[in-house]
Amino acid sequence: MIGAMAVPADAAPAEDMRRIRRDPEAGMIGGVCAGIAGRAGIDPIIIRLAFVAAALFSGVGLIAYALAWIFIPARQGGTVAARLRPARGNIEAVLGIGLLVLSAALLLRAVGWWVSDAVVWPAIAAAIGGALVWRQFVGPAGAAAPAEAPRGPVQAETRVEPLPGARRLSVAGVGVTLVLGAALVFLWANGALDAAGDAVLATVVVVVALGLILAPVWWRLGRNLAAERAERIRSQERAELGAHLHDSVLQTLALMQRRADDPREVAALARRQERELRAWLLDRPPARAGESLAGALEAAAAKVEESHGGGIEVVTVGDCALDDRAEAVLAAAREAILNAAKFAGDAGPIDVFAEVTPQRIEVFVRDRGPGFDPGSLPDDRQGVRESIVGRMERHGGRTEIRTGADGGTEVELSLERGAS
Amino acid sequence: MSGRPRDTVSLVAGLAIAGLGVLLVLDALEALDLSLAYLAPAVTATAGAILLVHGLSRSRER
Numbered sequence: 001m002i003g004a005m006a007v008p009a010d011a012a013p014a015e016d017m018r019r020i021r022r023d024p025e026a027g028m029i030g031g032v033c034a035g036i037a038g039r040a041g042i043d044p045i046i047i048r049l050a051f052v053a054a055a056l057f058s059g060v061g062l063i064a065y066a067l068a069w070i071f072i073p074a075r076q077g078g079t080v081a082a083r084l085r086p087a088r089g090n091i092e093a094v095l096g097i098g099l100l101v102l103s104a105a106l107l108l109r110a111v112g113w114w115v116s117d118a119v120v121w122p123a124i125a126a127a128i129g130g131a132l133v134w135r136q137f138v139g140p141a142g143a144a145a146p147a148e149a150p151r152g153p154v155q156a157e158t159r160v161e162p163l164p165g166a167r168r169l170s171v172a173g174v175g176v177t178l179v180l181g182a183a184l185v186f187l188w189a190n191g192a193l194d195a196a197g198d199a200v201l202a203t204v205v206v207v208v209a210l211g212l213i214l215a216p217v218w219w220r221l222g223r224n225l226a227a228e229r230a231e232r233i234r235s236q237e238r239a240e241l242g243a244h245l246h247d248s249v250l251q252t253l254a255l256m257q258r259r260a261d262d263p264r265e266v267a268a269l270a271r272r273q274e275r276e277l278r279a280w281l282l283d284r285p286p287a288r289a290g291e292s293l294a295g296a297l298e299a300a301a302a303k304v305e306e307s308h309g310g311g312i313e314v315v316t317v318g319d320c321a322l323d324d325r326a327e328a329v330l331a332a333a334r335e336a337i338l339n340a341a342k343f344a345g346d347a348g349p350i351d352v353f354a355e356v357t358p359q360r361i362e363v364f365v366r367d368r369g370p371g372f373d374p375g376s377l378p379d380d381r382q383g384v385r386e387s388i389v390g391r392m393e394r395h396g397g398r399t400e401i402r403t404g405a406d407g408g409t410e411v412e413l414s415l416e417r418g419a420s
Numbered sequence: 421m422s423g424r425p426r427d428t429v430s431l432v433a434g435l436a437i438a439g440l441g442v443l444l445v446l447d448a449l450e451a452l453d454l455s456l457a458y459l460a461p462a463v464t465a466t467a468g469a470i471l472l473v474h475g476l477s478r479s480r481e482r
Contacts, residue, residue, distance in 0.1 A: 093475025099468025106461035 022074040030069040056113065063124060066101050067131055118189030122182035129178025130212045132171055176213055183209040248276060264309035271305055271312075293326045293361065294319040297354055300334040308341035311349035318356035320417070328395040329361050329415050335387040336365040336411040344369020344409065363413040371403035388413070432473040436466040 020039045024031035027044075033051060037044035054061030105124065108114060183205050190201075252273040259265045275298075294316035301312040320326055333352070340350045344367035351366045377384060388411065389399045397415030404410075443462055447454035454462075 091475070092471045092478070096468045096470070096472025096475055099464045099471065101468075103461040103465035103468055106457070106464065110455075110457035110461065 020072055022069070022072050024074055030065070031074065032065055032068045032072060035072060035075075036068075060120070060123065062104050062108075063101055063127060066097065067127060070097065071131055071134075116189075118186065122186035122189070125182035125185070126179050126209070126212065129175040129180075129182065132175030133179065133213055134175075134216045179209050179212055244280065248280075249273060267311070268306050268309055272302065275302065291322060292319045293322055293330060293356060294354065296322055296330050297333060297352065297363070300330065301337055301352055304334070304337050304341050308338075310341055310346065312337060312341070312352060313349055314352045314354075316354045316356070320356045320361065325395055325397075325415055325417060326361060328391055329363055329397065329413055332388045332391050332399070332413050333363045333365060335383055336363075336413070339383060340365055340367035340369070340409070340411075343367075343372075347407075358417065360414060360416045362415075364410060365413075366408065366410040368408050371407045371409050373403065374401045429470075429474050429477050433470045436469045440466045 021035050022031040023034040023038055026034040026038070028034075028048070033047040034044045037047045040047075051061040051065055054064060101124075105120065109117075109120075114120065187202050187205055252269055256266050256269050259269065297316060298314050301314045305312045322330070333354070337350065337352060344350070347370070348368035350368075351364070353364045353366075355362045374384060384401070392399045392413055392415065395415060397413065400412040400414075402410045402412070440462055443452075443454060443459075446452045
């Protein structure tokens with residue numbers, strides 16, 4: 001049979017591939033750095049060094065890591081926040097995390113790893129507010145996915161029901177307030193609100209704050225556009241599939257119905273359609289009979305099949321250009337296939353196996369007919385003697401014809417590619 | 421050792437409060453100078469650890 005087995009596509013949805021996922025198994029603490037590095041395709045050590053450097057800057061890295069740990073979902077399961085959210089008792093856990101983060105910030109402030117109260121506290125408030133806003137618009141992993149999407153048992157357990165609209169808006173409002181409040185505090189603490197000359201700084205900070213608020217909306221818009229594009233591509237693929245089925249398979253089936261009284265013709269039509277469909281399914285370019293040995297061999301087998309009926313299964317391993325030597329092997333193989341179709345075509349399918357290596361070309365043609373003795377061929381039968389054996393010998397190759405004890409003939413053609 | 425299941429919440433709470441107590445004792449003995457700048461993070465960390473472990477254990481029981 002022509003071709004190879006199709007490898008099943010990866011079942012992981014493309015949506016999952018685009019999202020950042022924590023990788024606790026590969027990570028050192030919560031798998032945040034490993035997850036980000038895996039998504040970006042870089043070494044996790046780079047992300048870890050970035051977090052450490054940010055941690056040395058007034059502990060911003062620690063806080064960012066803690067927030068990422070809470071809000072970025074793990075590969076197996078949802079976010080920590082999603083696991084905590086449904087229960088009333090989990091408010092305690094959230095408060096506990098908040099107090100631990102606060103404790104870390106206070107400790108860093110006490111030991112002197114601190115930039116300024118006017119910078120760090122607004123930054124923390126803005127980070128929390130931004131996280132709240134982001135979460136309401138982008139949504140947790142479990143809630144964002146469509147309801148009909150198949151889910152594993154772990155995901156099903158950790159799936160988070162989306163918040164009601166009013167509560168969602170109120171949480172987003174708290175986030176917006178936090179971000180704007182932090183921006184104003186930052187401006188006030190730095191004296192930017194008093195000095196008109198610092199209007200530029202104020203504008204920049206406001207723009208950054210607005211960007212932080214609007215970024216989730218833009219993000220969501222981008223995701224929707226991507227989903228729409230994916231749906232359009234799927235629709236085009238369906239249309240293309242339908243058109244192909246109509247032009248090829250349905251037409252052939254109609255033709256087969258009209259030729260139902262001629263089994264040989266029906267079989268030839270079915271074989272031709274099968275070859276075409278396999279080539280299309282495997283996304284293989286059509287065989288170029290005039291350019292490569294494999295293509296020419298398949299074309300020759302198809303032609304013999306159409307003219308003589310029966311089934312001819314061609315398997316090729318490797319390929320080469322059709323030079324003089326390959327042409328000689330091709331002509332001998334074509335003659336062997338023709339003989340097999342003529343004298344053993346009714347006994348079963350004919351197998352053709354060709355292997356092309358840098359050193360040699362080998363072709364095996366095997367049929368299931370009654371077999372014959374090559375030495376007993378009459379002198380006027382030039383097909384085997386000249387077209388196969390003689391042709392191969394003239395080009396420095398050899399031919400072996402074997403007949404099994406219970407019938408069946410195998411013609412082996414072998415030619416060294418470097419030989420003169 | 422008895423076969424009684426370990427109570428993680430009590431264990432963490434006990435250790436955290438004991439650690440805080442040690443700090444306060446050392447401060448009272450003037451072995452170290454525990455100012456408010458250091459006491460505040462110690463207290464918040466203790467409370468935070470207890471709350472976190474308690475909350476997590478309750479969610480696990482569910």
